[in-house]
Amino acid sequence: xxxxxxxxxxxxxxxxxxxxxxxxxxxxxxxxxxxxxxxxxxxxxxxxxxxxxxxxxxxxxxxxxxxxxxxxxxxxxxxxxxxxxxxxxxxxxxxxxxxxxxxxxxxxxxxxxxxxxxxxxxxxxxxxxxxxxxxxxxxxxxxxxxxxxxxxxxxxxxxxxxxxxxxxxxxxxxxxxxxxxxxxxxxxxxxxx
Numbered sequence: 728x729x730x731x732x733x734x735x736x737x738x739x740x741x742x743x744x745x746x747x748x749x750x751x752x753x754x755x756x757x758x759x760x761x762x763x764x765x766x767x768x769x770x771x772x773x774x775x776x777x778x779x780x781x782x783x784x785x786x787x788x789x790x791x792x793x794x795x796x797x798x799x800x801x802x803x804x805x806x807x808x809x810x811x812x813x814x815x816x817x818x819x820x821x822x823x824x825x826x827x828x829x830x831x832x833x834x835x836x837x838x839x840x841x842x843x844x845x846x847x848x849x850x851x852x853x854x855x856x857x858x859x860x861x862x863x864x865x866x867x868x869x870x871x872x873x874x875x876x877x878x879x880x881x882x883x884x885x886x887x888x889x890x891x892x893x894x895x896x897x898x899x900x901x902x903x904x905x906x907x908x909x910x911x912x913x914x915x916x917x918x919x920x
Contacts (some may be wrong), residue, residue, distance in 0.1 A: 749787050751777050753801065756794050765795065765840040797842040803857070806834055810863060820870035821919060826865065828884065828911055831860050835893045836904055842890035861885040873919045880918055887911060 749756040755777040759768045770791055788794040810827060817823055835842065865881035873880065887890065896902045 745787075748779060748783055749797075752779070752784060752787055752794070753798060760798075760840065765791075765844055770794075776892055787899070795844040799838055799841050802834060804836060806830060807859065812839055820867050821915075824864065824867040824871070824915055826910060827863055828888070829908060832904070832908055832911065833890050835888055835890050836897065839890055839894055843894070851919065860888065868918070871919050875918070884911075884914070886916070 747850075752773060756768070756773045759772055759776060770784060770788075771781075773794070774781055777784070788797065810830065813826060814823060817826075861881050861884075864884050865877060868877045868880055893907065896907050897904060
């Protein structure tokens, strides 16, 4: 599997003050979102809590959706880096697939509010930043060579990890995250048996 295709390329470096303000706004938003919930926090709340002018806020983020996507990007890059490290160090494709699905499940659960804001505009299954999840799952399934249609299996796993599905299972059906994880593990084991 081509590991270099899993990371989204970095953009060119920004000025120090711009980077500082960007980081401040992200940290402030993350703190406020954790305290009050994403829906309860306005852009004005973030601007005032960060102690910056409206112009500074809106030069970095046009709206709350863009801000949520930026917060997701930070966590997504961390997941990508950990995944690449894991795939370099461990050659057991089944163990790696279980590990990766658990990491994506945790990411989705941890970021469910941010993902729902983002999904309302872009559609979470069509989000290119998350499409690499499907690519990674497909690559690991290809290494395992299970019987059946690998593309369909990868799509099915991708859909199972969609934020709307995880929200439905954990909030509306009342399943614990452990129950979701255990059943996802069973699905994988059935694929490769």
